[in-house]
Amino acid sequence: MTTRRAFLADLTWAAATGGAAVQLGLVSMLAGCERRIEPFARLSPAEARTMRAFAAQILPSEPGLPGAEDAGAVFFVDRAFGDPFFADTVPIVRAGLAELDARARGAGARDGFASLGDAEQQKIMRLVENEPYFAAARTLVLIGTFGDPSHGGNRGGVGMRIMRMDHRPSYTAPYGWYDAHI
Amino acid sequence: MRISERTYGERDEVDFVIVGSGAAGGVLAKELSTAGFDVVVMEQGPWEQPAQFTHDELVVERELAMLNRAFEPHQTFRRSASEPTAPVGRGILYRRGVGGSSVHFAANYWRFRPSDFKERSLLGPISGTGFADWPITYEELEPYYAKVDWEVGVSGAPGVGDPPRSRPYPMPPLPNKSSGVLLEHAATKLGLHAQVAPMAIASRVYDGRSACGACGHCAYYGCEFGAKSSSLVTMIPKAVATGRCEVRTDATVFRVETNARGRATGVAYWDKDGRERRRSARAVILAANGAETARLLLLSTSPQFPHGLANSSGNVGRYIMFNGFAFTNGRFEHPLNEYKGPVATRVVMDFYESDPRRGFYGGGGIDARFPYGPIAFAVNGLPEDIPTWGVDYARSLRDYYTHTMRLMSHLTSLPVATNTVTVDPDHRDRWGRPGFCLTYTDYPDDMQAKRWFQQRTQDMMEAAGATRVWNPPVQPVDGGVHLLGTARMGNDPRTSVVDRYHRAHDVPNLFICDGSSFVTSGRGQPTMTIQALAFRAAEHITRFARLHEV
Numbered sequence: 001m002t003t004r005r006a007f008l009a010d011l012t013w014a015a016a017t018g019g020a021a022v023q024l025g026l027v028s029m030l031a032g033c034e035r036r037i038e039p040f041a042r043l044s045p046a047e048a049r050t051m052r053a054f055a056a057q058i059l060p061s062e063p064g065l066p067g068a069e070d071a072g073a074v075f076f077v078d079r080a081f082g083d084p085f086f087a088d089t090v091p092i093v094r095a096g097l098a099e100l101d102a103r104a105r106g107a108g109a110r111d112g113f114a115s116l117g118d119a120e121q122q123k124i125m126r127l128v129e130n131e132p133y134f135a136a137a138r139t140l141v142l143i144g145t146f147g148d149p150s151h152g153g154n155r156g157g158v159g160m161r162i163m164r165m166d167h168r169p170s171y172t173a174p175y176g177w178y179d180a181h182i
Numbered sequence: 183m184r185i186s187e188r189t190y191g192e193r194d195e196v197d198f199v200i201v202g203s204g205a206a207g208g209v210l211a212k213e214l215s216t217a218g219f220d221v222v223v224m225e226q227g228p229w230e231q232p233a234q235f236t237h238d239e240l241v242v243e244r245e246l247a248m249l250n251r252a253f254e255p256h257q258t259f260r261r262s263a264s265e266p267t268a269p270v271g272r273g274i275l276y277r278r279g280v281g282g283s284s285v286h287f288a289a290n291y292w293r294f295r296p297s298d299f300k301e302r303s304l305l306g307p308i309s310g311t312g313f314a315d316w317p318i319t320y321e322e323l324e325p326y327y328a329k330v331d332w333e334v335g336v337s338g339a340p341g342v343g344d345p346p347r348s349r350p351y352p353m354p355p356l357p358n359k360s361s362g363v364l365l366e367h368a369a370t371k372l373g374l375h376a377q378v379a380p381m382a383i384a385s386r387v388y389d390g391r392s393a394c395g396a397c398g399h400c401a402y403y404g405c406e407f408g409a410k411s412s413s414l415v416t417m418i419p420k421a422v423a424t425g426r427c428e429v430r431t432d433a434t435v436f437r438v439e440t441n442a443r444g445r446a447t448g449v450a451y452w453d454k455d456g457r458e459r460r461r462s463a464r465a466v467i468l469a470a471n472g473a474e475t476a477r478l479l480l481l482s483t484s485p486q487f488p489h490g491l492a493n494s495s496g497n498v499g500r501y502i503m504f505n506g507f508a509f510t511n512g513r514f515e516h517p518l519n520e521y522k523g524p525v526a527t528r529v530v531m532d533f534y535e536s537d538p539r540r541g542f543y544g545g546g547g548i549d550a551r552f553p554y555g556p557i558a559f560a561v562n563g564l565p566e567d568i569p570t571w572g573v574d575y576a577r578s579l580r581d582y583y584t585h586t587m588r589l590m591s592h593l594t595s596l597p598v599a600t601n602t603v604t605v606d607p608d609h610r611d612r613w614g615r616p617g618f619c620l621t622y623t624d625y626p627d628d629m630q631a632k633r634w635f636q637q638r639t640q641d642m643m644e645a646a647g648a649t650r651v652w653n654p655p656v657q658p659v660d661g662g663v664h665l666l667g668t669a670r671m672g673n674d675p676r677t678s679v680v681d682r683y684h685r686a687h688d689v690p691n692l693f694i695c696d697g698s699s700f701v702t703s704g705r706g707q708p709t710m711t712i713q714a715l716a717f718r719a720a721e722h723i724t725r726f727a728r729l730h731e732v
Contacts, residue, residue, distance in 0.1 A: 058571040065580060085245050125571065138571065139561055146556035148238040162576065163556050163583040165521060169237075170395030170407075175523050176360030176584075177516030182367070 042081035043074070046112060050097045051077050053114035055141040057125050059162070066158045073144030076153030080140055089136050096133025100124060187422045187429060192459070196220040197727065199449055199463035201435045201478065204282020205709050206696040206716040207469035208413025209334075212420045213720030215427035219727065222461055223418075223427065224451060226434040227278030230285075232415065235404030239555040243402055248277050248286055256609040256617040259660055267606055267619050273661035274473045274603065274618050280429060281414025283471065283663065284709065288401035288525040289382040289410050290592075291336045292547065292707040293327050293714075295345045296320035297535060301702060305536060308543055311625060312501050312597040316701045317673045317682040318718075320345055326714040326721075334713060335411040337385035341377025343531050353385045355527070356394055360518035361550035361587040362528035368646035369530050379529040379549055382411035382709070391415060396523045401553065430461070436615055438466055438482040438491050438692065446491075446692045452613055465691040465732045467723070469716070472502065472665030472697040473603050473618055479669065479679075479694075480605050481615065492679055492686035492694070498669055499603045502622065503703040504662035506544070506593035508632035510639035511565075512648030517584040520552030533638060534705060536594070544631025546593035546705045548639060552586060559583055565652040589643050591635035592706020595659070596625040597667050624658045632656045664708050669698035683726070684719040691732050695719040 040048045052074045061067035068074075077093075080086045101112035103124045109115045113124065128134050144153030145162070154160075160167040174180035190196055197219035200207050207223060215221045241247045251257075251272065259270035277283045297304060299316040307313060328349045330336065337353035355378040358366075362376070369376040383400070386393050394409040408415045421427040432454030439447045439460070448462035468475045476499040482491040490498050526549035536545040554563045560579055563586070569575045601623065605616035633656055643651045672678025675687035680699060686692040695716050697708055704711060726732045 059576045059579075060573055062573065062576075065576060067576060122572070129571070142560040143240055143244070143557050146560050147240045148236075150238065151240060159556055162580055163559075164517070164580055165556065165584065166519070170397045171522040172396060173357035173359075173523070175357075175396070176519040178360035178363040178514070178518060179358050181516075182363050 040078045043078045046101065047094065047097050048074055049114040050100055050112055053121060054100060054137060057121055058138055058141045059145055066161055068141050068145045071145040071153050071158035072155040073141045073153045076144030076147065076151050077140045079152045089140070092133045093137045093140060096131065096137050099133070187427065188425050189428050190220065190222055196222050196463050198465050198467055199224060199461050200467045200469055201449060202282060202470035202696065203280045203418060203429060204413055204469065204471065205284040205712045207282065208284070208417030208421070209713050209716035210467055210469055210695065210720050211427050212417040213717060214724065215421045215424040217724045219426065221421065221427045222463065223429045224433045224435050224449060224461065225280050225429060225431050227280065227431065229280040229429065229431045230404065232404065232406050232408045235406045237397065237399045237403065239557045243555060243558060248279065248404065249275050250278055251275065253278060254611040254617065256611060258606050258609050258617065258619045260621050261623050263600065263621055270620065270660060274620060274665060275661065275663045276471050276473065276665065280418055280431060281412040284412040285404045285414050286402050287709055290526065290707040291380045291382045291710040292705065293345055294320060294704050294711050295534065298702060298704050301536065305538065305543065308596060310598065312599055314672065314701050317671055323714050323718060324348055326717040327710065329717045330710055330713045334382060334416050335384055335388050336380055336382050338380030339378040341531065342375040343534065353388055356381060356383060356385045356524050358527045359520065359523045361520055361552065364514065364587065364646040365528045365530065365550040365589070368642040371645040372642060374530050374532045376528045376530050379526045381524055383524055384409045384411065394524060398521045398523060400525050434613065435478060436481065436613065438478060440484055440486065440491065440689065444486055444689060446689055465693065467693045467695065469696045472668045475694060475696055475698045476603050476668040477605055477618060492688045492692060494688050495676055495679060497677065497679055500599050501597035501667040501670055502601050502603050503595035503597055503666040503700065504659050505595050505664045505703055505706040506628050506632050506659070507590060508593065508636040508639070508656050509588050509590040510636060510643045510651060510653050511586060511588050512643040512646065513582055513586050513650040514648055518587055519584050520587050526551045533635070540634060542627040542630040543596065544594045544627055546591045546635060548589055548591050548642065550587055550589055552588055556583065565650065589639035591639055593631050593635060594705060595628055595703040597702060598625055603668055620661060622659055629656070629658065664697065666697040666700040666703055666708055669694045670701050671699045672701065683722040693719065693723055
């Protein structure tokens with residue numbers, strides 16, 4: 001079940017779960033590089049920009065609450081585009097990203113959806129939120145935010161922080177407030 | 183740890199070939215090999231070890247990598263036989279691999295009650311159904327429930343209304359979760375009774391296995407601690423350790439072979455390289471689950487058995503039951519953190535019995551749980567009136583995930599002859615074998631039971647003090663993991679497939695023991711009864727074999 005896990009992603013997971021110091025150093029270095037130069041294998045630059053903006057609208061960041069961009073959801077989407085499991089989803093999402101850009105250009109944005117301001121992006125999101133591609137792309141963003149970091153997203157355990165999970169491989173009781181206090 | 187196993191050559195005649203290594207097959211393999219018989223278990227999946235299991239929600243819950251759908255996506259569904267078949271979402275689900283679905287089950291181990299075996303006599307007939315008494319009683323099965331408790335490993339404590347038990351639980355209950363505390367609170371307020379949920383999970387080191395690590399990944403996941411009492415870590419290792427049991431993995435049985443005298447001679451299967459091979463045996467035992475067992479029988483046609491093996495009644499594949507479910511979700515002021523711990527720790531059984539005053543047949547138990555990993559919760563776990571994207575959505579995920587629980591009703595399903603699992607020649611698997619076609623319409627009482635129970639869980643959620651209560655819609659069945667009733671047990675060969683000892687009425691050395699043997703559905707947690715039946719069947723099969731009556 002682990003065959004699809006890439007070396008870099010495993011190291012990122014080690015960082016998320018408190019791996020060895022030497023790994024952390026390497027991961028920091030690689031992660032730093034990633035932010036600047038990590039190429040997308042399957043998303044075109046335009047698709048990546050649009051998907052990033054879309055993801056940031058699905059789960060925006062605000063102080064104290066990280067979002068899909070912080071989780072690197074788009075990096076999961078890039079991998080999903082090459083995953084046979086998502087083969088049926090990819091053309092739907094790809095066409096959806098193109099439509100978001102087309103609608104943005106219709107609204108006067110020459111560089112597509114990502115170049116619009118928040119209010120304009122949200123206006124388009126409301127217009128298309130019942131389209132099948134919207135649900136498909138949203139699901140990819142959510143897997144990229146909350147899924148296992150080995151798949152390229154949920155970087156630094158951001159998804160667990162959004163959900164306020166104390167993420168560990170095992171736990172001991174008490175688990176919650178009610179079994180601790182009643 | 184995988185123990186080195188005995189292997190049997192092609193020409194070695196063995197006493198039993200068992201198809202399936204899951205809840206029933208594991209018990210049968212262990213019991214029969216311990217009794218001194220040579221046994222080969224045929225398992226179509228691999229032999230994974232606990233250390234190989236993962237918490238990866240994408241792989242396990244969305245790709246369903248451990249389940250049949252990852253290997254055989256071609257299933258079809260229809261509401262009635264007059265409709266065209268259509269591809270189905272999840273459909274019939276079970277695990278392929280040593281231990282079968284006992285590897286990924288939630289480990290709820292409720293016993294049936296005495297009434298479950300004689301409801302037809304207690305309540306009378308139900309028009310348009312095959313509602314019938316079992317040919318055995320709770321009293322006959324009780325010693326084998328006790329064997330499951332002790333040999334498989336169940337933790338728990340007695341509760342109000344429990345059926346009689348001859349031995350106490352071998353292990354104390356698992357620690358209570360917040361959802362269990364809240365269910366107790368609601369029950370007390372409403373004059374109901376919450377009791378410990380019996381779980382096939384080690385609450386302490388047991389029989390060489392680790393105690394539960396409360397990782398929160400039971401349902402759909404394998405247990406990396408070996409604490410969940412699956413056949414993988416309980417029965418199969420003991421069977422292999424006898425030196426009389428081979429577990430042949432990646433072996434897909436496609437036909438039960440018979441001779442001119444109408445006796446089973448063994449099975450034909452594809453090995454992992456796709457080669458067609460045979461395994462002869464003095465007797466054949468099918469324990470492949472309620473869907474696979476039915477398909478295997480239906481595909482094992484011959485001039486002598488033109489409608490499938492053991493199918494003179496025409497009831498192979500009929501009367502499939504999945505158990506009904508209904509639920510209410512609730513959010514609470516403080517964190518529950520239901521992503522930790524086992525699936526459920528408390529259950530309310532006050533509505534177990536069917537009560538004619540309700541106006542419909544049906545009963546069940548209600549437990550408190552939270553069936554969401556973070557991906558699933560983010561996709562569709564919030565109430566419908568909360569936005570599905572944006573700042574309010576993100577804040578709601580933050581505020582709901584750790585504060586939410588579900589009260590879930592586990593219910594009866596009536597046996598209906600037109601609810602069937604059949605084979606669909608238009609949709610074939612990778613071997614070219616016809617896939618499953620499920621035809622299913624909920625009997626009206628089953629839908630009424632779901633709606634009635636949802637009202638009960640709503641009342642209980644409010645009594646528990648939830649700050650927000652919401653009811654996901656009650657849904658009709660279109661598949662499931664409980665695969666029951668498709669080779670039903672009975673005394674009359676005209677209306678049943680196996681007798682009270684699980685021997686096929688039509689084939690004297692063919693035994694069938696898994697969920698397919700069920701006559702009625704019970705209340706949503708069938709595995710404890712499947713394993714009790716398997717212990718009982720093994721004892722009788724041993725007796726028959728020693729008397730040369732197999």
